[in-house]
Amino acid sequence: MRLHDLRHPALTLAAAFDGYRVEIDPVRQRADLVLCRPPFNVISMPQREQLRITFEALEADEAVRVIVVRAEGEHFSGGSDIRGFLQATPEHVSRLAWNVAAPARCSKPVVTAARGYCFGVGFELSLACDFRLVTPTTLYALPEQKLGQIPGSGGSARLQKMVGITRTKDIVMRSRRIPGPQAANWGVASACVPDRELEAATDALVDELRRFSPLAQRAAKKLLNDTEDSPLSIAIELEGHCYSRLRSSDDFRNGVEAFQDKRKPNFVGT
Structure with missing residues (x-):
């Protein structure tokens, strides 16, 4: 073809x-x-x-x-x-x-x-x-x-x-x-x-x-859309998985360090 x-x-x-x-x-x-x-x-x-x-x-x-x-x-x-x-x-x-x-x-x-x-x-x-x-x-x-x-x-x-x-x-x-x-x-x-x-x-x-992390924005939107019809227990489980995945992102580390340093974070989407 x-x-x-x-x-x-x-x-x-x-x-x-x-x-x-x-x-x-x-x-x-x-x-x-x-x-x-x-x-x-x-x-x-x-x-x-x-x-x-x-x-x-x-x-x-x-x-x-x-x-x-x-x-x-x-x-x-x-x-x-x-x-x-x-x-x-x-x-x-x-x-x-x-x-x-x-x-x-x-x-x-x-x-x-x-x-x-x-x-x-x-x-x-x-x-x-x-x-x-x-x-x-x-x-x-x-x-x-x-x-x-x-x-x-x-x-x-x-x-x-x-x-x-x-x-x-x-x-x-x-x-x-x-x-x-x-x-x-x-x-x-x-x-x-x-x-x-x-x-x-x-x-x-x-x-x-x-101003927010692109990764966190995507994760939040998908999580909320996917769990709209889910039982509470499933929604909480999926939320935990999304949270743990973002835990290893550069944006999350940047956000924590910026909070501690009292400055604005510079999120890059990784």
């Missing part, structure tokens, strides 16, 4: 990003995925696959420590390109949740900053991220019931883990819109900040995350 005989979804994608762009700041070790299909930043079917592949590429980029998902304009995303669902095959639709879960699988911290509409797949993409920053203008919603459908990219499942079955039924079965302050009170959003401060709050969170 020759290389060009191989088939992969990446080979069928357009050369240009569909509905978003990627900005990399090597000085701040930060990559931004910016949704840019105004006015509602609708997410197309091809875009979902591109986003997954982009996350996988950023995962492999050692210059990137933190990833931010944000959007141009007044709204994060109004959701999917509805017509795309009618044109997609059942096999294609079955992969949607895998594509949207790319931020969760990524070992690096992923922050999403949303104002305005954050509906459907836009909300599901946010739920797959590690930190969600919102403003009073933000509206979270899973409106699929209005189309005779249910969320198909992990939205109801992730939400139920966060807020329980009663609130999830209220949001999903009634297509309710949840404002940013309420989302923060319920623990769906990490923080709700004034609209004019969203970018500054995002910058501050990125800089804070960059």
